[in-house]
Amino acid sequence: PSTSDSAPKEEVNVWCIFTKAAGNAPMKYKLSTFSHSLLENAGSVTVSLHIIVDTSSQRVAQEILRSVKETLKKPMKIAFYDVNQIAKDLKSLVAAMQPHFSSQPGSYYSDSLFFLSLGLHRIAPITMSRAAMFDIDTKLQSDVGKLFQLFESFGNDTLFGLAPELSPVYRHVLYLYRSKNPTSKIGDPIMNGGYPGLNSGMILFMLDRLRNSSSYPQLVHASNVTALAKKYSFKGHLGDQDFYTLLGFERPELVSVLPCNWNRQLCTWWSDHGYRDVMSQYAHCEGKVHVWHGNCNTPIPAT
Numbered sequence: 168p169s170t171s172d173s174a175p176k177e178e179v180n181v182w183c184i185f186t187k188a189a190g191n192a193p194m195k196y197k198l199s200t201f202s203h204s205l206l207e208n209a210g211s212v213t214v215s216l217h218i219i220v221d222t223s224s225q226r227v228a229q230e231i232l233r234s235v236k237e238t239l240k241k242p243m244k245i246a247f248y249d250v251n252q253i254a255k256d257l258k259s260l261v262a263a264m265q266p267h268f269s270s271q272p273g274s275y276y277s278d279s280l281f282f283l284s285l286g287l288h289r290i291a292p293i294t295m296s297r298a299a300m301f302d303i304d305t306k307l308q309s310d311v312g313k314l315f316q317l318f319e320s321f322g323n324d325t326l327f328g329l330a331p332e333l334s335p336v337y338r339h340v341l342y343l344y345r346s347k348n349p350t351s352k353i354g355d356p357i358m359n360g361g362y363p364g365l366n367s368g369m370i371l372f373m374l375d376r377l378r379n380s381s382s383y384p385q386l387v388h389a390s391n392v393t394a395l396a397k398k399y400s401f402k403g404h405l406g407d408q409d410f411y412t413l414l415g416f417e418r419p420e421l422v423s424v425l426p427c428n429w430n431r432q433l434c435t436w437w438s439d440h441g442y443r444d445v446m447s448q449y450a451h452c453e454g455k456v457h458v459w460h461g462n463c464n465t466p467i468p469a470t
């Protein structure tokens with residue numbers, strides 16, 4: 168008898184954030200699309216979904232996920248975590264990041280939720296050693312088990328894996344640094360041998376290494392974050408991914424750059440705001456799209 172069908176499947180831990188969703192139809196549609204595509208395509212693994220919520224969004228999520236599981240007739244473990252408690256636990260981490268990586272207090276990306284991934288290892292159950300996190304404006308077209316295989320390509324020191332940013336946002340943000348350092352590759356597209364920065368719509372975490380790392384707490388300490396932002400004359404507005412971008416350039420051994428087709432971003436905002444001539448160089452991404460990312464509220468193609 169074939170053992171492959173009967174052998175228990177490996178469980179993978181997938182995280183997302185779902186807040187301020189009550190009465191918000193687009194948010195509900197996004198969670199439904201994301202979770203349906205995640206479960207439908209997960210052939211080689213069982214999925215455990217961990218959702219960071221506020222109280223009213225939890226009720227919304229429970230209803231959506233009940234319907235997804237019923238439609239697909241597949242099991243999926245689900246756990247909820249309180250966003251307010253997590254924001255409290257990670258207060259100093261968030262406070263170290265906010266001055267450099269959000270536009271102004273009260274603005275969209277200034278919310279602590281955009282920084283929580285940087286402390287996931289302190290939130291996740293201690294027995295969880297690896298995890299992925301997705302923005303909910305994503306849609307999977309491949310088995311998430313294949314994504315977890317990318318952990319095997321990590322170096323000995325790798326803490327995170329993220330796919331490249333597919334827009335010229337960091338060419339823009341790093342304008343001053345690039346003009347003072349014309350030979351630097353930071354902010355250039357990959358096709359020109361550059362480092363365009365990273366996108367946090369999908370993140371892989373080596374949670375156990377993060378917990379055991381003696382250097383990571385120093386790297387996210389306010390004084391280091393300030394020094395890093397100063398070195399690159401960096402004033403960002405995209406939360407966690409601004410930090411991952413600088414960390415990945417400064418300490419490449421800590422951050423693995425994953426294939427672009429695991430986070431195929433669709434936002435074309437920069438094309439309409441001064442960068443039409445170079446946009447295609449940044450957006451270039453070959454191969455099957457494993458994950459669509461409808462960032463800046465861009466609709467995801469039907470197939």
Ligand code: UPG
Pocket residue numbers: 183184185186187276280281301302303304366367368369405406407408432461462463464
């Ligand atoms: N989210 C909530 N409630 C909110 C707002 C956001 O739960 O009120 C969650 C949700 O999971 C969402 C994620 O946060 O998908 C990110 O927010 P979103 O509005 O989707 O950000 P985008 O503008 O689409 O994405 C850009 C980047 C993305 C990065 C994000 C914040 O492309 O990679 O994670 O900015 O840095």
